[in-house]
Amino acid sequence: MKQIEILAFGLENLKLIDAPEPIKPKANQVLIRMRAASLNFRDHLVVTGKYNPKFPLPLVPCSDGAGEVVEIGEEVSEFKLGDRVLATFAPNWIAQEATHAELRNTIGGPLPGTLREFAIFPDTGLVKIPAHLSFEEASTLPCAALTAWSSFHTFSHLLPGHTVVIQGTGGVSIFALQFAKLAGAVTILTSSSAEKLEKAKGLGADHLINYKEVEAWGTEVRRITNKVGADHVVEVGGAGTLEQSIIACKPFGVIHLIGILAGRSGELNLLPVVMNNIKVQGIVVGGRKAFIQMNLAMEASKMKPVIDKIFPIEETREAIEYLRTGSHFGKIVIKI
Numbered sequence: 001m002k003q004i005e006i007l008a009f010g011l012e013n014l015k016l017i018d019a020p021e022p023i024k025p026k027a028n029q030v031l032i033r034m035r036a037a038s039l040n041f042r043d044h045l046v047v048t049g050k051y052n053p054k055f056p057l058p059l060v061p062c063s064d065g066a067g068e069v070v071e072i073g074e075e076v077s078e079f080k081l082g083d084r085v086l087a088t089f090a091p092n093w094i095a096q097e098a099t100h101a102e103l104r105n106t107i108g109g110p111l112p113g114t115l116r117e118f119a120i121f122p123d124t125g126l127v128k129i130p131a132h133l134s135f136e137e138a139s140t141l142p143c144a145a146l147t148a149w150s151s152f153h154t155f156s157h158l159l160p161g162h163t164v165v166i167q168g169t170g171g172v173s174i175f176a177l178q179f180a181k182l183a184g185a186v187t188i189l190t191s192s193s194a195e196k197l198e199k200a201k202g203l204g205a206d207h208l209i210n211y212k213e214v215e216a217w218g219t220e221v222r223r224i225t226n227k228v229g230a231d232h233v234v235e236v237g238g239a240g241t242l243e244q245s246i247i248a249c250k251p252f253g254v255i256h257l258i259g260i261l262a263g264r265s266g267e268l269n270l271l272p273v274v275m276n277n278i279k280v281q282g283i284v285v286g287g288r289k290a291f292i293q294m295n296l297a298m299e300a301s302k303m304k305p306v307i308d309k310i311f312p313i314e315e316t317r318e319a320i321e322y323l324r325t326g327s328h329f330g331k332i333v334i335k336i
């Protein structure tokens with residue numbers, strides 16, 4: 001079967017190989033014919049060794065994947081042959097809280113990922129695909145969509161009328177925009193690109209800020225909200241953007257700390273966080289129960305993920321290089 005492997009860290013060491021097909025699934029395991037995978041920024045970091053240089057190699061990369069059930073082990077009751085399913089990021093994380101081990105035991109590193117034609121997963125590490133989505137569309141959900149969903153609905157409570165600031169137009173951010181609109185929120189979206197801001201407007205973004213042109217975008221959020229500030233800030237920049245996020249956030253508001261695209265450490269004045277009762281909430285993806293809830297919401301609303309580009313598995317390197325450039329809007333998918 002076709003399988004992508006990281007033989008050594010570095011994009012040049014990513015190889016498409018002919019691997020043996022997995023043996024029969026054991027009890028509580030399911031064999032999946034993978035059909036599509038989608039990329040997250042994490043996958044670029046994993047491939048280049050920047051995420052965790054201690055991950056065991058060779059490693060099949062990619063945490064997001066969709067496919068169909070082709071064989072089930074004994075005692076599997078939730079899935080049957082032909083079911084269309086998604087692998088969950090952390091196969092042992094079921095409910096809201098998880099242990100260190102459950103949080104770190106994730107596919108696409110250190111566990112084998114989704115860029116292969118056949119894969120065996122535990123039945124606890126699978127959920128059904130919303131009926132209205134193709135394999136390609138569904139493959140975008142496990143990390144980016146669930147991270148945005150968990151921010152608003154597991155670790156805080158987004159209400160209609162809340163104001164949400166969303167940084168950028170990558171995978172997590174576009175799902176955050178869609179879920180915020182679905183919940184009836186007012187959205188303020190930042191981007192480095194005028195063209196991407198226009199696209200975001202088409203998805204319902206209410207206010208647009210070019211963060212390259214308006215460096216003090218936190219102050220601009222205060223102006224837009226009549227000095228009130230935002231109830232939620234979706235923070236994908238990290239250390240490089242947190243200062244503006246704190247300015248943008250209203251007293252008792254929440255900063256959802258998701259990414260570190262603009263740096264993981266730096267000097268910061270924390271006093272406004274204390275004086276305004278701001279909650280800085282770290283977010284890592286979400287558990288299986290939240291994933292199922294999110295899929296119900298997507299099915300009911302017929303929400304469709306935004307896909308920028310689909311690559312064949314033979315062009316995985318090109319796809320990861322395209323992700324690195326940041327020129328995409330929404331998600332990048334690989335067809336298997």
Ligand SMILES: NC(=O)c1ccc[n+]([C@@H]2O[C@H](COP(=O)([O-])OP(=O)(O)OC[C@H]3O[C@@H](n4cnc5c(N)ncnc54)[C@H](OP(=O)(O)O)[C@@H]3O)[C@@H](O)[C@H]2O)c1
Nearest residue numbers: 041168169170171172191192259260261262283284285326
């Ligand atoms: N904690 C979690 O569970 C979790 C889950 C998924 C992702 N993440 C993290 O979240 C971040 C985003 O992931 P992703 O997969 O959505 O990445 P992505 O699709 O590669 O997003 C890239 C986009 O982020 C925007 N961006 C970059 N620097 C920015 C800055 N300084 N200010 C505002 N926006 C900026 C840019 O948007 P424009 O081009 O519009 O400027 C860029 O196109 C990464 O750090 C990733 O590791 C965390």
